[in-house]
Amino acid sequence: xxxxxxxxxxxxxxxxxxxxxxxxxxxxxxxxxxxxxxxxxxxxxxxxxxxxxxxxxxxxxxxxxxxxxxxxxxxxxxxxxxxxxxxxxxxxxxxxxxxxxxxxxxxxxxxxxxxxxxxxxxxxxxxxxxxxxxxxxxxxxxxxxxxxxxxxxxxxxxxxxxxxxxxxxxxxxxxxxxxxxxxxxxxxxxxxxxxxxxxxxxxxxxxxxxxxxxxxxxxxxxxxxxxxxxxxxxxxx
Amino acid sequence: xxxxxxxxxxxxxxxxxxxxxxxxxxxxxxxxxxxxxxxxxxxxxxxxxxxxxxxxxxxxxxxxxxxxxxxxxxxxxxxxxxxxxxxxxxxxxxxxxxxxxxxxxxxxx
Numbered sequence: 001x002x003x004x005x006x007x008x009x010x011x012x013x014x015x016x017x018x019x020x021x022x023x024x025x026x027x028x029x030x031x032x033x034x035x036x037x038x039x040x041x042x043x044x045x046x047x048x049x050x051x052x053x054x055x056x057x058x059x060x061x062x063x064x065x066x067x068x069x070x071x072x073x074x075x076x077x078x079x080x081x082x083x084x085x086x087x088x089x090x091x092x093x094x095x096x097x098x099x100x101x102x103x104x105x106x107x108x109x110x111x112x113x114x115x116x117x118x119x120x121x122x123x124x125x126x127x128x129x130x131x132x133x134x135x136x137x138x139x140x141x142x143x144x145x146x147x148x149x150x151x152x153x154x155x156x157x158x159x160x161x162x163x164x165x166x167x168x169x170x171x172x173x174x175x176x177x178x179x180x181x182x183x184x185x186x187x188x189x190x191x192x193x194x195x196x197x198x199x200x201x202x203x204x205x206x207x208x209x210x211x212x213x214x215x216x217x218x219x220x221x222x223x224x225x226x227x228x229x230x231x232x233x234x235x236x237x
Numbered sequence: 238x239x240x241x242x243x244x245x246x247x248x249x250x251x252x253x254x255x256x257x258x259x260x261x262x263x264x265x266x267x268x269x270x271x272x273x274x275x276x277x278x279x280x281x282x283x284x285x286x287x288x289x290x291x292x293x294x295x296x297x298x299x300x301x302x303x304x305x306x307x308x309x310x311x312x313x314x315x316x317x318x319x320x321x322x323x324x325x326x327x328x329x330x331x332x333x334x335x336x337x338x339x340x341x342x343x344x345x346x
Contacts, residue, residue, distance in 0.1 A: 038238035050253030178330035181321025200290035223282030
């Protein structure tokens with residue numbers, strides 16, 4: 001194992017790179033839609049740099065265009081981001097030992113992509129030191145977050161979205177499916193994913209992203225319960 | 238948009254601060270303290286509990302088709318899932334899924 005974290009950083013960068021497929025079109029889209037909705041350049045960039053959470057930015061923008069009250073805009077957009085508390089908890093056993101300032105920086109950069117790629121590596125990859133885990137995380141983030149700012153800027157300046165014929169809307173489900181599929185390695189993981197899909201579809205009507213959160217909690221409980229059962233029967237590997 | 242600059246920036250700043258606090262929550266407060274085993278057991282399932290819920294509605298009711306279930310997108314999702322589970326290579330699964338999507342869109346219209 002290498003003593004410098006640099007190779008681990010580049011490994012992270014490589015693993016994060018496929019998400020350019022998502023970050024580029026959605027960053028551009030936010031720039032375009034934000035400008036069309038009447039935000040100036042600084043405001044559009046303010047969203048992408050300070051909030052840096054695509055789905056909630058689009059939700060806030062939609063409500064602001066409908067002239068919803070400020071509190072409703074905030075409550076809705078923050079509810080969309082609540083899942084990130086789960087990401088934060090799930091990464092704590094791996095990154096909690098880092099200094100406070102670094103945890104704060106990593107928290108700012110904690111998005112769906114950096115979470116999904118990092119947790120997969122930490123759980124299934126080779127044993128890593130704390131330093132390597134942090135280096136890996138920053139590697140994954142490199143092609144994600146700065147590109148999010150840059151593409152928002154490009155979209156706002158060009159005012160031109162990527163044509164729908166490229167079907168890049170589907171880059172989001174495909175990249176997340178590709179990253180989560182290898183994690184379905186035990187019966188407990190598969191059952192958790194099954195419950196997650198079923199509950200999220202059944203509760204798709206629940207406002208404030210409630211269906212997603214309930215699906216996630218139900219799925220975590222399912223996974224934990226089945227793991228316990230497998231352990232008691234000596235079938236946990 | 239019929240909103241004052243002040244209100245727009247108020248929303249941006251509060252949303253930014255609130256989102257940061259959500260992300261920082263456990264990472265910041267728990268730090269390197271040990272979590273109880275039952276908590277860890279639940280947290281182990283976070284990725285497979287959140288990601289499928291995030292993507293299932295997008296696969297079944299894509300916004301690009303106005304929420305109409307689209308055979309091409311379903312096929313692409315299935316191909317990605319199967320490739321990801323069998324060969325366990327993220328890039329290959331993405332390329333396989335994208336290839337399936339474009340072929341299916343071309344053939345199925």
